Amino acid sequence: MSSTLAKPGKTMQALVLLEPHRFEIQEVPTPQPGPGEVLCRVRATAICGSDPKVIDGKIPGWPPGYPFIAGHEWAGQVVQLGEGVTGWKPGERVVGEPHKGCGSCRQCLTGNYNMCDNYGFPESGHRHYGFKSQGSYADYMVVSAKALHSLPDSIGYAEGTMVGSAGVALHGLRLAGVEPAATGLVIGPGAIGLCAIQLLKAMGATRVICVGRTGARLNMAREIGADDLVDSLTGTAVEQVLDLTGGRGVDISVETAAAEEGPTYAIKMTRLGGKIVLIGFFIPPERTIPMQAVVFKQLSLYGVKADPNSYDQVLSFVVAGKLALKPLISHVFPLREFAKALDTFVNRREGAMKVVIEAEG
Ligand SMILES: [Zn+2]
Ligand SMILES: [Zn+2]
Structure with missing residues (x-):
């Protein structure tokens, strides 16, 4: 038209x-x-x-x-x-x-x-x-x-x-790859995080946990498809995610909040050999992360910059009703x-x- x-x-x-x-x-x-x-x-x-x-x-x-x-x-x-x-x-x-x-x-x-x-x-x-x-x-x-x-x-x-916000999430998930029937984790129920929850499902994850502060955004995460919500301020977020996954941790986690503890949470909440997608727009000062866990758990970390080659796929997901x-x-x-x-x-x-x-x- x-x-x-x-x-x-x-x-x-x-x-x-x-x-x-x-x-x-x-x-x-x-x-x-x-x-x-x-x-x-x-x-x-x-x-x-x-x-x-x-x-x-x-x-x-x-x-x-x-x-x-x-x-x-x-x-x-x-x-x-x-x-x-x-x-x-x-x-x-x-x-x-x-x-x-x-x-x-x-x-x-x-x-x-x-x-x-x-x-x-x-x-x-x-x-x-x-x-x-x-x-x-x-x-x-x-x-x-x-x-x-x-x-x-x-x-x-x-x-x-x-479309660009969703494209950033899609680019990150595509870089890492979502395995069939994966359990996913999204830290930060902002615009990109809420797209990541939906795209994880659309790309094959069967269960998605969302970590954030209790409130409207976390409720929205539930509405658009998150299966479990974890309040990041409880002090036991890591234990809760491990409990929800039989002690293993999730297959793939996505940090979108640029939260102080975000990358560390992702490292602790992801299973041995799992994948971590880092989208949050961190600005200095630099953060430290638990490197020994990254090495011993043989984790793969993916930095994600912007939304290249993603627009037509995002639009297809929207038209197909897989992404609201x-x-x-x-x-x-x-x-x-x-x-x-x-x-x-x-x-x-x-x-x-x-x-x-x-x-x-
Ligand atoms: Zn932007
Ligand atoms: Zn060039």
Whole structure:
């Protein structure tokens, strides 16, 4: 389905970062698509856990300078094609990936464009939308045709913004591999964790335990398919998980919370020879983990960066009814209320889970 779009004006509204933790809505020039690029109307952008870090300038190089437009978990419509772009039509519904590699380095050629050797060098063709390249907190956005995926009609724009979160979980589980009838563990019932619970099941796990703080998020974990819930604050979480698995521990565990004890919990809660998927976005200071247990238990640890090669599979799981993204969206705000949206997300007001900015009109 495609709908007619108004021709974009010369200027558009955008949320512009001016310096660390200072931003305002400004009227800025509407970007023009270069060769291989597509101008898209942004219909919705979800606030990602990494956005507050970008907005506060907590990660060196994100953003590369000011003024800057952040935002990378978005869905929208094709408006205008740049030179040489084929396969897309104005009005088509799309979802975009944050990473676009240079396409010619060793990492890109082996499918690892999320770790492009030319990361941060736009002249190579590399883009990291919302981190290194202008993002989606705006009426329009220019994006490489290579980063676009068709958004099925049955998936709404707000829901479509969640494909990347699910893609991170899918990428991690695919790296590690989920064995048939596995017992899985997810630490952290946030957006990625709740996707991981559903994907573990969809990929063959028959039982999933979720560890988190008692409250709305842990209840949501139950609603979307977790079989057992363990309160991380009881002081006996490790013992509880071992009890639930006959003393063995789980086959595969997924840490999504970047919790202080998260990796250590995963190491203690996973069986001999098991797998640990590390997704949580840790920022320094570095944590220590029980290395002797990693070695003696012969554990495999998988670091997971972003969501490469995952969008079409995630969309298939959603269309097939194996992965529900809609329940994870707790709030929707217009762009002009971004400050309130950010506060709601960061401070988890009113049980905030995924907070989405939706275009008006
Ligand atoms: Zn994100
Ligand atoms: Zn590359």
